[in-house]
Amino acid sequence: MPFTPLPPAPVPGLPALAGLCTLHQATAPGLSVDATVARLKRLHAVARALHGVLIARVTDEPQYELKMLYSHHAWLLAEFVSAIRGRVGEMREPPLGLEDPPPAALQLALDEVAAAPDGTHLCAALYTVLLPTLDEACAALHADAHPLADAPTRHLLRHARLDLAEALTAGRQAAQALAAASEPSASWLEVLHLAMAAAHGLDGTASEAPPCPAARFSTTPRPYDPVPRRDARFSDPYNMGVNAEAFIYDTSFPPEPKLLMLAYKRLREIDVPEMMASIIVETTGKPWGYTRDMTRQLWDEARHAMMGEVLFADLGVDWPALVRVNFTWSLGLNTQITALERHAVLYFIEQGLMPRHGKRYEWEIAQAAGSPLAITFQDYDWADEVLHARIGKQWYVSAMPSQTEALRAGDRAWSRVLMDWTAWQRDGLTTHENWWPALYADACQRLGWTPDPRVAAFDTSYADQRADLKSVSHSG
Numbered sequence: 001m002p003f004t005p006l007p008p009a010p011v012p013g014l015p016a017l018a019g020l021c022t023l024h025q026a027t028a029p030g031l032s033v034d035a036t037v038a039r040l041k042r043l044h045a046v047a048r049a050l051h052g053v054l055i056a057r058v059t060d061e062p063q064y065e066l067k068m069l070y071s072h073h074a075w076l077l078a079e080f081v082s083a084i085r086g087r088v089g090e091m092r093e094p095p096l097g098l099e100d101p102p103p104a105a106l107q108l109a110l111d112e113v114a115a116a117p118d119g120t121h122l123c124a125a126l127y128t129v130l131l132p133t134l135d136e137a138c139a140a141l142h143a144d145a146h147p148l149a150d151a152p153t154r155h156l157l158r159h160a161r162l163d164l165a166e167a168l169t170a171g172r173q174a175a176q177a178l179a180a181a182s183e184p185s186a187s188w189l190e191v192l193h194l195a196m197a198a199a200h201g202l203d204g205t206a207s208e209a210p211p212c213p214a215a216r217f218s219t220t221p222r223p224y225d226p227v228p229r230r231d232a233r234f235s236d237p238y239n240m241g242v243n244a245e246a247f248i249y250d251t252s253f254p255p256e257p258k259l260l261m262l263a264y265k266r267l268r269e270i271d272v273p274e275m276m277a278s279i280i281v282e283t284t285g286k287p288w289g290y291t292r293d294m295t296r297q298l299w300d301e302a303r304h305a306m307m308g309e310v311l312f313a314d315l316g317v318d319w320p321a322l323v324r325v326n327f328t329w330s331l332g333l334n335t336q337i338t339a340l341e342r343h344a345v346l347y348f349i350e351q352g353l354m355p356r357h358g359k360r361y362e363w364e365i366a367q368a369a370g371s372p373l374a375i376t377f378q379d380y381d382w383a384d385e386v387l388h389a390r391i392g393k394q395w396y397v398s399a400m401p402s403q404t405e406a407l408r409a410g411d412r413a414w415s416r417v418l419m420d421w422t423a424w425q426r427d428g429l430t431t432h433e434n435w436w437p438a439l440y441a442d443a444c445q446r447l448g449w450t451p452d453p454r455v456a457a458f459d460t461s462y463a464d465q466r467a468d469l470k471s472v473s474h475s476g
């Protein structure tokens, strides 16, 4: 039918249809609810699988930048997954069918990505094949959905595409940097394209479907490796020679050098995503909300680590040369106790950060030291930890008989984790060198601080901490 414009509105120039589109645009019919739900479910299956792939790599990916990138993008994908789940739930379902596996050919593409043998292949697959295709599918659904009838889906997709654009910019940069050192297999990337095509495209809208290619890497699924790995900047990962808490909580020390310890404590939080990834991977049977919240916390902890990196940069500290950031906590927890016990330890430690000897105190140190940057970081570190205590309550404490028992279980599990100071020394893994005096001397010299002999002589390690594990706040 030809479009007949209505008589003009009394006030000319006011936007029609709440600004969604023109009246003319709205006269074209859009997709049905069923067709939209079917496409959203494809996007959901892909985003959810790729979220899982990224989480599973956080622990054993040695490159610090990639650990951080995966933590970020896992969170963006978790938010996208949550948004789709919410929207599908509004569209005349249930049954929602969100847990149903995708078609076999699409599943093969996802399995192949999960089995990528290294970061080079993973980044090439994610950032040059899967996520660009996901973004195209979002764009296509946005174009096909009715702008008025299905404004909520279009809104969701528009916002998701902002995140995908950000992820793709950084991700492509990562893929390129890695490919410069060693090229990923082009024929394997082609397998990924072919597998998606064999599923009638990622969103199932292609009319033609070539035969599904054979599995390549996924013939041997890649098991999750709970042992954390670090790159060369973390040159002494068993070093427990400098007890940051002992220094920070000693009120007789001045605040300025405590900035160095705060930066160290923040950067050391890199071990929390390494540990939380293991909980998320190894815990099954939880609702999606659990994965979403745990992923948010994992990403927060990664941000805290990067705040430490930035604080060191602001102070001009060459941390790879002067600071020994260990991985003993994530290593111990990931390899010695169960996923539930790890969650218990995390909750126990984070509860310990709430009272006065916790996050508020660190923020006050930043204030006393007069560092606007440290004040900002500690402010948000503190706020995030309050959120984490809530997440712990919702997902860990609720699975325990009581709050008291939840805390006791965390205390017990934490005490069972063996931090074998002497064995690491005996086996030549570390000398537990006290790196503090050199770091402090360097800062005094560059920042013009007057060296304080008491501060320079600080020599408290974690060696004697065994008997008093309860009071150790760890990294927070």
Ligand SMILES: [Fe+2]
Binding pocket: 301, 350, 384, 385, 388, 476
């Ligand atoms: Fe936390």
Ligand SMILES: [Fe+2]
Binding pocket: 269, 301, 304, 381, 385, 475, 476
């Ligand atoms: Fe933190």
Ligand SMILES: [Fe+2]
Binding pocket: 269, 272, 301, 304, 475, 476
């Ligand atoms: Fe933390």
